[in-house]
Amino acid sequence: MTDRRxxxxxxxxQFVDAFNRMNLDDVVSFFSEDAVYEDSSGGRHVGHKxxxxxxxxxxxxxxxxxxxxxxxxxxxxxxxxxxxxWRLNLDKDGDVSVIRGIDVLEFQGNKLAKKxxxxxxxxxxxxxx
Numbered sequence: 267m268t269d270r271r272x273x274x275x276x277x278x279x280q281f282v283d284a285f286n287r288m289n290l291d292d293v294v295s296f297f298s299e300d301a302v303y304e305d306s307s308g309g310r311h312v313g314h315k316x317x318x319x320x321x322x323x324x325x326x327x328x329x330x331x332x333x334x335x336x337x338x339x340x341x342x343x344x345x346x347x348x349x350x351x352w353r354l355n356l357d358k359d360g361d362v363s364v365i366r367g368i369d370v371l372e373f374q375g376n377k378l379a380k381k382x383x384x385x386x387x388x389x390x391x392x393x394x395x
Contacts, residue, residue, distance in 0.1 A: 274341040274373060278348050281371070281378070282334050290325045294318045298377040306367065306385040330358030346373040 277296075284292035294314050297303070303311040303320060311320040323329060337351040348371040356363045367385035371378055 270343045270346075271341050273376075274343070274346065274348050275339060277373060277376060278339060278341075278350055278371060279336075282336060282350075282352075285325060286333050288325050288327060288332060290318060290322060293321055293325055296378050297381075298374065298379050301378050301380065303381045304383065306383045306387075330356050330361075332356055346379075347371065348373070 281293070281296045284296065294317055297314060297317055300313060301317065303317045305311070305320060309320065311317050324332060333355045335353045335355065337353065338349075339351075340349045341347070349368065350371065351368045352366070354365040354367065356365070365385055367383060369384075370380075370382040372380040
């Protein structure tokens with residue numbers, strides 16, 4: 267295993283840990299100033315302020331206690347990309363829901379330049395472009 271591959275895996279683990287600790291400042295700190303976050307419903311959020319606003323409902327607790335459990339993780343050293351599948355557990359007053367999804371993370375150095383999120387849903391999201 268190359269050092270960069272291990273670094274990408276460690277950064278991914280730390281990023282997920284920030285979510286599981288529900289620490290919005292730590293989550294946002296992983297992104298570069300001009301990073302792009304594309305959410306699973308097609309929204310595009312650019313920069314720290316927009317990314318913070320996008321994650322606040324989930325990480326801020328309004329949807330209950332969250333926990334991401336990782337499944338598979340693949341790292342491509344040459345491009346700094348990580349593909350991570352996960353299960354998101356949402357516990358709202360003892361009512362637990364589970365959502366499955368995949369993130370494509372693109373690191374430049376130790377910062378996220380891009381996060382693309384995809385989830386399993388009942389109906390597909392169709393882009394208009």
